Amino acid sequence: MRLSFLEPLYTASGPFASVYLDTSRDIAQPDRSVALRWGRLRADLTRQGADRALLGALEEAVGADAELPGTHGQAIFAASGSLVMDGELPRPPARDSARYSTLPDAMPLVTQHLPEIPYLAVVVHYGGLPTAETHGWVRVEAESGTWPASTVTPGERLHHEVAVASWHHSAVRLGHRLDAWARRTHADAVVVGGDAWAGNVLVRRLPHALSGKVVRVGGPTPTDTGRALLEPQLESVFRGRMAAHDRDLVNIFIGRRALGGPATEGMGATLAALQRGQVAALLLNHLPAASLRLWTGPQPSQLALTEEELITFGVRAPHEEPAAEALVRALVGTAAELVVVPADDLDLDEGVGALLRYADANADRPARRDFADTP
Incomplete structure (x- = not known):
């Protein structure tokens, strides 16, 4: 993220x-x-x-x-x-x-x-005779978003309406338009709801790369609620899912850990890497406990487990702050990403690790201390 x-x-x-x-x-x-x-x-x-x-x-x-x-x-x-x-x-x-x-x-x-998943939501409505596909209209509403934040801050919206008689041909052009949109927004999924027949026509005409990302959903599909398009369905689609970008970072970490590449684990070693601006992405099994605190200085990269460590680095009058506040500032200040990954998917030493921008063979690993509350 x-x-x-x-x-x-x-x-x-x-x-x-x-x-x-x-x-x-x-x-x-x-x-x-x-x-x-x-x-x-x-x-x-x-x-x-x-x-x-x-x-x-x-x-x-x-x-x-x-x-x-x-x-x-x-x-x-x-x-x-x-x-x-x-x-x-x-x-x-x-x-x-x-x-x-x-x-x-x-x-x-x-x-x-979190988990900040980019997507397209598409609703296809069909109005016409139940037994005819030559009269009536097809209306398409599509919207980009990043779940779950876009439930209250929806993204760009597309409106498209054609006569049902031309829907088969129009769906091809619309499919290419959606494909370009999905590429531009790096969408992980295309969630499609609405009429089954008209939706099937569109899905079958999507470019292959995009059709593989389609998730079909049912249920009511209102388009004028002031909230995200397909909001109730998005909750069920994305619950428990990681963004593809974050999953890629996890896989890179696993590969580097196996080969001894630029990655680290454990709180002490990870904080040392943050101090050097070395972290490209911080990986956590869980968010920092409210009781955990770190010592900080005026700069984002000035954070440590002890006051003495920061004083050794030349920081005058360090402050003790909640770890969550210190870590977020360090990540933003050093342009590092955050990935929260379940321990069942990747069990990190002390619940914390990092992908590094470069290797540092001389980095020492201080003593163990976990992000989680002590039982």
Whole structure:
């Protein structure tokens, strides 16, 4: 998973206010609910030391997604009295939270973007006589997206309608158009719903490379909900699945580990590689536990297990921060990717490893310490 969407967050200077808020619209009096939730978080931030300018910047953004229907949430970040980032959450946060801290609390936002699978959703509607294929129309709606974030921030939308009599020929041209679109967006899958007959005509005329990515789905296929096209079906298609790009990185790691190539495992060795800007992709079996903390300096690559280690590197007055916050900043600051892979697929030493940009035969491996909570 690429984290470039977080880059604007780290151009600001802290301390940061990080707010995660349920702004769902599927309840009675949603505006009142959001206002009450924000009131509690505002009071919490005040107790933590946030000033009025910072609270005012946050308040202007709270509930700005009122036109978005259904369940969702907001992730809002502010620093130095200004809004830094306002991101939509495809799911409400497990609980509303507000943190005022040196580093932004970005990991919950990252988590809501996982597994970040690019796709095309296609709905084919047919209107005509039940026993005739020469009268009526075929209407196609298609949309690009990256699941699950695109459930609340859908991508480009295509509208196509033709007379049913010309559908067989039009489907060929449309198939090539979809193929080019899928290549441009690096789509892992093409999820097709709607009418069975008209959908079969399109699928049979898709270029071979694209037809192999087709997943047919049933169920209702509304196209004007204000949410992602085929949203309910996408959940079932992508549940438990990794993005093809991330799967490729895992396979590269497995190959390099077997051959002694540029890869590393274990927390100490991986942190050392992050310090050198050596990590191309960080691999985790699980996200860092809330109790795990790291020592950090002012630069993204300045993070370590102990205060003494950073002082040895010349960092003055290191700060102890939650590991998740330190790691996200390090990954964004060094343009490294993040891959969360189940241990059943790849059991990493201490639950952490990294693909490296280059080999370093002299790198030492410090003592073991796991990302997981101690039982």
